[in-house]
Amino acid sequence: MSFEPKILGIACNWCTYTGADLAGTTRLQYPQNLRVVRVMCSSRINPSFIFRAFQLGADGVLIGGCHPGDCHYNTGNLYARRRLAVTKKILEFSGLEPGRFRVEWISASEGNKFAEVVTEFTAQIKSLGPQTKFKISQ
């Protein structure tokens, strides 16, 4: 059987989650490997959530927020951009494949972008294979 990765998504309520809904409403097809946690704003995402997700066995983590400047809380994603950038650098220096973590700005009207990103990211994670470095073995 081919490798079916588990991908954790964390999406902001106002843009990316709504964009994901739009992808559904317009019946776009994308791989089913992504499971999305809804938070109110991408700025809610604590870096430890991401470390934890990899420990829980996520093969990839995809974060979605509003485009910079369009945040429903004005500036939340501008803080998130910095904080998530640092998170990415930390993962990278610890030896995790940088391609396993991705941040995308997807607005409520970008259902197609959501589907494209998920498709592309899933393919990328498949090519990276299972994530074993952080995963806590039972």
Place this chain on the structure above:
Amino acid sequence: MTISFKQIEEKLKTEAKRLLESGQASVVLAYGKGYDEKHPMPYVARNPSDVANIVFNEYCNYNMARYLVRYPAGTKIAVAVKAADSRAVIQLIQEEKVKREDLVLLGIPVYGMKNPKTQEIIDGKTTGGLYNPVLYDILLGDEVHGQAIQSPYDVLAAYELMDKEARFAFWKKEFDKCIRCYACRKACPMCYCDPCFIDQNKPKWGDKSPQSHGNLMYHLTRFHHLAGRCIDCGECSRACPVDIPLYLFHKKVAKECEEMFGQAAGMSIEDKPALVNFRVDDSDKILE
């Protein structure tokens, strides 16, 4: 030019005495004798008579800024600061943990400080590449000039070149050694949370016993908490009983932060800590 540690010690004593006598400071944070010359101790002088106990030598690595947050607001504190230590003070001022006007900074321009465990000279490794304090009120000696400037990030080169498998193996080995004594956060001037996130029960971020996954969670999160704040004094690594080179990871994060946000920690009291700040024109490239 060579550094006369004795001369610095004398000046430290003189200034400490003057400040305590005049009431300009009610405590002086400096160094005192330990069980041998290689192991001086952090020392707090409260009375002019205490000043005789003050010492300074090449093993006085402690970052005395660590102790500033222990005193009630408004306490007038004089503190001996080397280059990295002064950056810690600046960072604490940025974070509004201490007020500039409550402090007298006794700046120590110095090089050739040594790690008592290894006898290794720490210049360029854990001094942020600086010899002179960034901020001071009184300078105990002449500014150091002409000493080779070393980039604080040079020591990273070998680790950056490692492929990700080797780097993961390296850090896994290091983090697996951790016995969770928390000496690193005790020694760190910027770790003033009480309780620390890892001590929380709700939520439980990671296992509290020394297991690999809890260790990983503790260290990676701590690196994030210190991102844009770590001033490269190296105290975490010297405090570590199992010799985890934490300073390397902190340095890497500091380097990335400096490149991404154009600001190094503790260089100006006008700055805002980089991770609770943003610029509208921060590039999305930083996420790539």
Place this chain on the structure above:
Amino acid sequence: MSRIGVFVCHCGLNIAKTVRVSELAEFAATLPDVVVAKDYKFMCSTPGQEMIVNDIKQHKLDRIIVTACSPLMHEQTFRKVLTASGLNQYLLTIVNIREQVSWVTHDIEEGTAKAKALLNGAVYRSRLLVPLTSRVIDVNPNVMVVGGGIAGIQAALELANTGKKVYLVEKNSTIGGHMAQFDKTFPTLDCSACILTPKMDAVLQHKNITMMTSCEVSEVKGFVGNFDITVRQKARYVDHSKCNACLACTEKCPGKGISEWDESLVKRKAIYIPFPQAVPQKPIIDKESCTFFKKGKCRLCEKACEQKAIDFEQQDTFVQVKVGAVILATGFDLMDTKPLVQYGYGKYPGVYNALEVERLFNSAGPTGGKVTLRDGSEPKSIAILHCIGSRDKNNHEHCSRVCCMYSLKFAHLFKEKTSADVYHFYIDMRAAGKGYEEFYNRIIEEDVKFIRGKGARVAQSADEPGRLVVEAEDTITGKFIKLPVDMVVLSPAIVPRADARDIARLFNLSTDKQGFFMERHPKLAPLSTMSEGIFIAGVCQSPKDIPDTVAQAYGAAAEALTIVVRDKMELEATTAMVNPASCCGCQNCVRVCPYGAPSYNAEKKVSEINEALCKGCGLCASVCPSSAIIARHFTNDQVLAEMEGLMEF
């Protein structure tokens, strides 16, 4: 131990087609703390809801999971079901297996597997949910309307008629807005002044409306139900409480300023009212053109004023206004077309923008309603260029929506008032509105020429000095047209007010890509914003015509009323709070909060959050190093548990 009920919806075949719903319900029953698991055709229908109510009672359920469509769709519906059954509404969890599962796959295996994982995450999260209490606050019954154009006027009148007190803030010295500049309105061609001025007068006369002209909002504090707004009253140099509007002063004034009202086509006095039907009818002094302010001598107006109303010493003052809700109706600007050098606006006197032409048509305008060029002659040939700066990646991507129709109106008025040939250069003709297509037909019959091709360039004629040549391709014949004309009318993009972003910042609104105010939801909440209690109406939200603007004004008034009609109101409970025992006093939360909700208590050395200001974004919780901040309903342990559940399958 909690007692969870899981209710799986088929949504007809919408879900059931690609998720095996009964298998999902059987799976749910095996999960920890799940007491009941059922599937049903339409969970949101009355029988579906009743099923949940009955099960809550029968099985003493204390957590409900509805596995159905997006929470953005029916969360409120099911929350009400919980409330009706005596359960706290925050104990509901929605699992989105329609928009994010069944609709995005054709494979029933994949769909069922993903739905299971999502449901498992929801069960884990659900176990950690806690009841939350909405906060109740007193509501100030007054409303502020910002912007005195047709939208603001209409909204103010509606609210005032219900007995609410309204503050109408306008930055100009008169209300009326752009609509008061027009002569006729499309498609009915009724006279703009005839329908607008009675409304302006009604505002003036209304006992419940405080009209604040020459005023700007300078600070906004507080929150829904209790806004505390500072308004800057700009110095008018005329004491309006003394002025009796005799306007003797304006006759004597020697000063000359450029008439903003007439789009700089003519001059006006330095002490003036912008146009004869202005409301209020009381003048202001323009410092820039006033002889006394420039030279220190004159004071002719002062001498002419029997009421002693002239006050050269007057300063800006600040007025505090307390209201429960705010309507923003700040309108639009026209794009400055000077940078589009190919059209020669500002370079050739024969090139006009749309608002200038509106003034030329207006009988109270600079030419008394006669269409004449700047040299006084009547144009014999006129080109109207559509989409100047609109629908244009290099300028503004949006369609400005009303230009097609007002351009048609221009053509009609040109035909009526001159004997000129009129040409339209257009890309697409957009006439979607009641009576609009009919109007288009009428204009075609008036023998206006339509050239399907965007105007590419306006140049000076080489053969006939003083005339202009419009160059474009007629894409229908594929021919290159060089059309000599006397007058070119540009229909420029409608853009947000130059200060729209400042206003957005003041009221904590987002703006869209173009800079128009962002509505809460493009379809279901077009007049509300992300800031509770702040509503928007008219073109400040996006370009629209007068009927739509007025409809929005009514709507926004009703929206505002839903707040101020109540004495007390409930706020969303999903705010953040500080656990003082864990707070390390780092003040990160204070530094980052866009709403100023957290503050530092220096005495206790901990941060505190004013929940009335908190919008629940959770930023503070993620920057809190010691995990002392609890983002209610999205707490760290709730998110971690959900993640754990999601990753298990």
Place this chain on the structure above:
Amino acid sequence: MSQAVTPYLEMSQAIMEAGGEALKKCYQCGTCTGTCPWTPITHFNIRKLVRYGQLGLDGIEEFMWGCSTCKFCVDRCPRGVEIIDVVTAIRNVYSGGGMLPQSLRSFVGSMSARGNPWSGDQAKRNDWAKEKYPLYSADKEYLFWTCCTVCYDPRNVRLAKATAEILNQSGLSWGLPSVDVNCCGESLKKVGDLELFERLKSNNLDCFKSQGVAKIITVSPHCLSSFKKDYGEDYEILHFAELIAKLMKEGKLTPKKDFGGVKVTYHDPCYLGRHSGVYDAPRDVLKAIPGLDFVEMERSREQSMCCGGGGGGLWMEKMKGERLSDLRIEEALATGAKILATSCPYCITMFEDSVRTLNADDQIQIKDVTELVLESLEINIDEPVADTCAL
């Protein structure tokens, strides 16, 4: 004749796959056609070309060669359609089917056989230099990239020499490429031969790499644009006009000769201006030369008119009355200028041709900015120069 057609979407798809992706964005407003300098004087219709491409209609071959890739339409297009990419893709798809016009066949043939468009002997590429100037080696700072046109075209050889002399004067360390290089391929790409273009490009890149080239000076804006857009990001590329302006600013070059008030105007080459955004440098240079009375033409800078030489136009025959260069000369004459300066060998070739056919060669001279600088430095390179008409 029936007017019935069926859209042939496979063709449209082929165009998109050849790099004309942008064509689907077009909403046919005609801004491009209204802007295109060819529309008033020829039957070429750029909008229709895109339209035919969108539907994959037959008959596209009739007018696909009209575009000189001046980029005016691209800058004005409200949809942001990269029209030049569309043109290139269409030419690529169709010329693959052997539909090259006669006049371009020798051009492409020479490129393929000799690596330059002028049927020049590759071994003689540097013959113009008569071994007076250094060859590039790794220790040199700048590679002076001699465009094929300045190597082989007798009129433009003057430009090559002027550049080399000024480089010598400036004290920079520089050298010429060896004869192994070939044409940058810019015009070849625009006539649609993407495959041959890739071959030329990879040969040039190999030469650059083997010699350690980092900084390149070009005299032709076409090479400039090609290197910048298609040759990757490893090179620092400067047009010579930019370098002269910089050297003059730094005081390393000081013009001496006073021209005594002669009126000069400047033509913005499309590839230096709109394609590369360089407008000020050549003007700064002209204004710094003593005694030149600089005047602008009505259409200048971003609004500048095309000479017709881009996109393969230099090698195509155009009827009288259908030549942009003729119109441009008339515009220059209207300013009263005695010198029409420019900074592109293609423009020079086109204009030299036009002044002759218009019998205006006694009224206005065509000069490269570089040549004027050389003259003001009072360096004489005069040798008998062959007549351009002999080409």
